[in-house]
Amino acid sequence: MAIERKRKTRLADYGLQSERLLWPTKGPIAKGPGVFEREVESLEDALGLSTLAKAVAWAQTKSMWPDTFGLACCAIEMMSIVSSRYDIARFGMEAFRSSPRQADLLIVSGRVVHKMAAPLRQVYDQMLEPKWVIAMGACASSGGMFNNYTVLQGVDKIVPVDIHVPGCPPRPEALIEGIIRLHEKVQAGVPPAYDIRGVAS
Amino acid sequence: MAIAPERPRIYEGTRIPAPTPSVLEVPEELRDSDDILQVNFGPNHPSTHGVLRLVVDLSGEEVVGLRAVIGYLHTGFEKNMEQKTWWKGITYPERIDYVSFQTNELVFVLAIEKLLALEVPEKATWMRMLLCELNRIHSHLVWLATAALEIGAISMFWYCFRERDQILDLSEMVCGARMHTRYFQAGGLAEDIPSGFFPECRKFVERMPKAVDDYEGLVDRNQIWLGRTVGIGLLSAEDAIAMGQSGPVLRGSGVDWDLRKQQPYLAYDEVDFGVPLRQGGDVYDRYRVRMEEMRESTRIVDQCLDRLDEMEGRPWIADDRKVVLPPREELHTSMESLIHHFKIVTEGYRVPEGEVYVVVESPRGELGCYVVSDGGPKPWRVKFRAPSFAATAAAPTLSRGALVADLIAIIGSLDGLMGEVDR
Amino acid sequence: METKDAYGETTLVVEAEQLAEACRHLRDEQGFDFLSDISATDYLGWATKGVSGYIGTTSGRDLNAPSTQGLGRLPQLRPPRRFSVSYHLLALRAGAERVRVQVWLDDGESVPSVVSLWPTADWHEREAWDLMGIRFDGHPNLVRILMDDDWEGHPLRKDYPIGGEPVRFSSAE
Numbered sequence: 001m002a003i004e005r006k007r008k009t010r011l012a013d014y015g016l017q018s019e020r021l022l023w024p025t026k027g028p029i030a031k032g033p034g035v036f037e038r039e040v041e042s043l044e045d046a047l048g049l050s051t052l053a054k055a056v057a058w059a060q061t062k063s064m065w066p067d068t069f070g071l072a073c074c075a076i077e078m079m080s081i082v083s084s085r086y087d088i089a090r091f092g093m094e095a096f097r098s099s100p101r102q103a104d105l106l107i108v109s110g111r112v113v114h115k116m117a118a119p120l121r122q123v124y125d126q127m128l129e130p131k132w133v134i135a136m137g138a139c140a141s142s143g144g145m146f147n148n149y150t151v152l153q154g155v156d157k158i159v160p161v162d163i164h165v166p167g168c169p170p171r172p173e174a175l176i177e178g179i180i181r182l183h184e185k186v187q188a189g190v191p192p193a194y195d196i197r198g199v200a201s
Numbered sequence: 202m203a204i205a206p207e208r209p210r211i212y213e214g215t216r217i218p219a220p221t222p223s224v225l226e227v228p229e230e231l232r233d234s235d236d237i238l239q240v241n242f243g244p245n246h247p248s249t250h251g252v253l254r255l256v257v258d259l260s261g262e263e264v265v266g267l268r269a270v271i272g273y274l275h276t277g278f279e280k281n282m283e284q285k286t287w288w289k290g291i292t293y294p295e296r297i298d299y300v301s302f303q304t305n306e307l308v309f310v311l312a313i314e315k316l317l318a319l320e321v322p323e324k325a326t327w328m329r330m331l332l333c334e335l336n337r338i339h340s341h342l343v344w345l346a347t348a349a350l351e352i353g354a355i356s357m358f359w360y361c362f363r364e365r366d367q368i369l370d371l372s373e374m375v376c377g378a379r380m381h382t383r384y385f386q387a388g389g390l391a392e393d394i395p396s397g398f399f400p401e402c403r404k405f406v407e408r409m410p411k412a413v414d415d416y417e418g419l420v421d422r423n424q425i426w427l428g429r430t431v432g433i434g435l436l437s438a439e440d441a442i443a444m445g446q447s448g449p450v451l452r453g454s455g456v457d458w459d460l461r462k463q464q465p466y467l468a469y470d471e472v473d474f475g476v477p478l479r480q481g482g483d484v485y486d487r488y489r490v491r492m493e494e495m496r497e498s499t500r501i502v503d504q505c506l507d508r509l510d511e512m513e514g515r516p517w518i519a520d521d522r523k524v525v526l527p528p529r530e531e532l533h534t535s536m537e538s539l540i541h542h543f544k545i546v547t548e549g550y551r552v553p554e555g556e557v558y559v560v561v562e563s564p565r566g567e568l569g570c571y572v573v574s575d576g577g578p579k580p581w582r583v584k585f586r587a588p589s590f591a592a593t594a595a596a597p598t599l600s601r602g603a604l605v606a607d608l609i610a611i612i613g614s615l616d617g618l619m620g621e622v623d624r
Numbered sequence: 625m626e627t628k629d630a631y632g633e634t635t636l637v638v639e640a641e642q643l644a645e646a647c648r649h650l651r652d653e654q655g656f657d658f659l660s661d662i663s664a665t666d667y668l669g670w671a672t673k674g675v676s677g678y679i680g681t682t683s684g685r686d687l688n689a690p691s692t693q694g695l696g697r698l699p700q701l702r703p704p705r706r707f708s709v710s711y712h713l714l715a716l717r718a719g720a721e722r723v724r725v726q727v728w729l730d731d732g733e734s735v736p737s738v739v740s741l742w743p744t745a746d747w748h749e750r751e752a753w754d755l756m757g758i759r760f761d762g763h764p765n766l767v768r769i770l771m772d773d774d775w776e777g778h779p780l781r782k783d784y785p786i787g788g789e790p791v792r793f794s795s796a797e
Contacts, residue, residue, distance in 0.1 A: 149787025
């Protein structure tokens with residue numbers, strides 16, 4: 001009953017132009033999902049659910065509402081993607097939700113310090129799945145220029161991140177590029193980061 | 202006996218909470234009743250201008266207790282700057298007050314130049330003034346956009362960000378980056394002003410007053426705006442001075458104090474501009490002060506452009522080779538220049554021993570930088586006095602008898618920026 | 625009490641016991657009604673880094689760590705104690721006079737609080753306590769303000785490490 005198929009371990013397998021590994025190829029996780037998951041996957045394939053999955057992914061992409069999580073300087077550039085020049089309403093994303101329960105996308109824009117780590121995780125936990133995280137800017141991706149006692153060296157220490165956008169601060173176009181890449185990932189069927197990396201990587 | 206001019210009495214006595222000035226305590230008679238609801242305006246809130254946490258005690262809609270919790274953006278700037286040389290350290294202050302970034306660079310660079318006793322060429326001084334005034338307009342635009350958004354005038358956001366993007370275009374034209382330009386150097390500017398900047402800046406200067414007219418047309422006589430801002434968040438002059446307020450908050454309460462006039466730095470004594478002053482001490486007055494400041498800043502930018510037009514081809518940075526990099530052409534011919542360049546880039550220039558406290562008028566008020574140098578290539582101690590620090594501490598003073606919705610307007614009018622508050 | 629004048633700024637150095645009286649005098653009689661800033665500085669390790677190899681000393685610079693160039697010459701200031709707390713005052717009148725009142729103290733000693741004179745000192749003193757560990761007697765609410773409530777240590781002290789992570793380069797692995 002279980003149809004063996006090649007595990008997709010690279011983003012390139014999903015049709016995206018990237019050499020990055022999505023799933024480790026060594027170690028216990030590389031053995032792949034368990035028997036139950038494999039059977040469910042094969043069932044989905046047999047029933048042709050993949051078209052439905054594509055439609056759902058399209059819908060998710062076209063109205064992915066971000067959460068208002070602006071922390072520091074990157075927040076100002078994040079606000080400017082809402083402004084009329086870099087209009088993010090054309091992607092259906094101008095509705096920045098204040099409540100994480102209504103948001104799909106968490107754009108962590110700015111340096112996350114130790115005191116803010118708990119609220120960040122709490123906000124992330126309150127979001128409903130599927131949810132994606134963009135680490136905007138150098139500080140959210142890796143701690144930026146602040147390698148010290150208080151700044152988290154990368155927000156992916158506490159939340160799983162889908163896209164890192166470099167820059168200090170990234171131009172609004174750079175952030176929109178990151179968002180578009182996220183959309184491409186989602187449409188290609190790449191699962192959100194919490195499925196790949198475990199809930200907190 | 203302080204020699205103070207006559208100031209209007211906005212309210213009798215003082216509204217500063219006691220014993221702790223920064224904590225409004227629930228009054229005795231209400232403390233045991235069941236009607237007090239403690240609400241947490243958490244660090245992640247759309248209306249608190251960044252990561253500010255307010256613990257509010259509510260009796261119905263009225264705020265009876267207020268306490269601000271900060272520290273959710275404490276980045277450790279001051280400790281980081283002690284690890285980097287003076288030159289590399291200039292990158293850090295920009296991110297403190299991230300909306301008027303040029304002003305922070307300016308205050309740190311002025312402190313270094315004061316210790317070095319370095320003469321800055323005229324062109325650099327005027328260009329610095331121009332960029333700082335553009336930053337002032339930028340900061341007020343972002344303030345207006347977000348404060349109006351929080352009060353409910355959502356469309357102001359798009360109008361203000363239209364001009365704000367034009368200012369950042371100018372910034373990008375000069376320095377290569379929209380924000381956090383790192384254009385000021387100890388001794389002047391990092392690079393010469395590119396050609397093509399002045400005509401674009403002139404176009405902006407012509408557009409800006411009409412844009413301010415647009416904003417005023419939207420909200421100034423709007424009954425809802427007036428209802429939400431007039432008479433809210435009163436602050437008397439004595440309380441403002443006692444709580445360390447400066448900038449538009451102080452000028453909105455009737456105290457005629459602007460460091461650009463009283464303690465002129467750069468070339469502010471050579472330009473003609475006015476300082477708006479209002480007597481009411483409420484949210485509306487602070488809004489009016491900032492709107493007028495935008496107009497005055499545009500006038501200053503205009504005058505700076507006139508002066509800079511005459512200075513084509515002049516040096517943009519001081520000549521002291523121990524501090525300033527030599528021009529690249531010289532590196533091919535002069536051995537000394539090569540050595541200087543190498544020393545400055547690897548080890549950094551040394552700043553003489555001493556301590557200075559330099560203050561500038563940032564869009565939020567008095568921004569100070571206290572620098573202690575031990576004569577070495579790295580600062581011993583750098584401390585930034587942030588105007589928003591004092592402003593956020595004064596939030597309970599302004600919120601006496603306020604309703605919840607007024608609290609949002611009050612916090613907005615104080616224009617606190619959490620990057621500055623927490624550093 | 626001594627007065628120093630440098631770089632156009634006046635510094636009054638007072639003892640901790642005299643601080644309250646001096647501040648009250650400055651505020652009421654001299655008109656310094658605006659407290660701009662309270663800065664605490666830790667002088668642990670001042671003038672011990674060694675002088676650069678040009679002048680010649682025992683501990684010069686570490687060639688393997690750039691930007692550890694020592695001082696050109698040893699600094700003139702001999703800090704009497706470990707910490708200095710500087711109060712920057714401003715008089716809001718024509719002339720914009722500024723003065724700095726400086727107190728020196730050792731670890732464990734405390735300074736009287738000036739909250740009763742300038743209420744804005746509340747948060748400044750809390751920050752000095754939080755980041756430098758300087759106690760202010762008479763402060764109504766001396767708790768941590770910038771760091772977490774249960775943080776241990778005072779980060780801006782010179783014996784507190786900068787923290788952070790060592791930077792790893794992927795080619796090195």
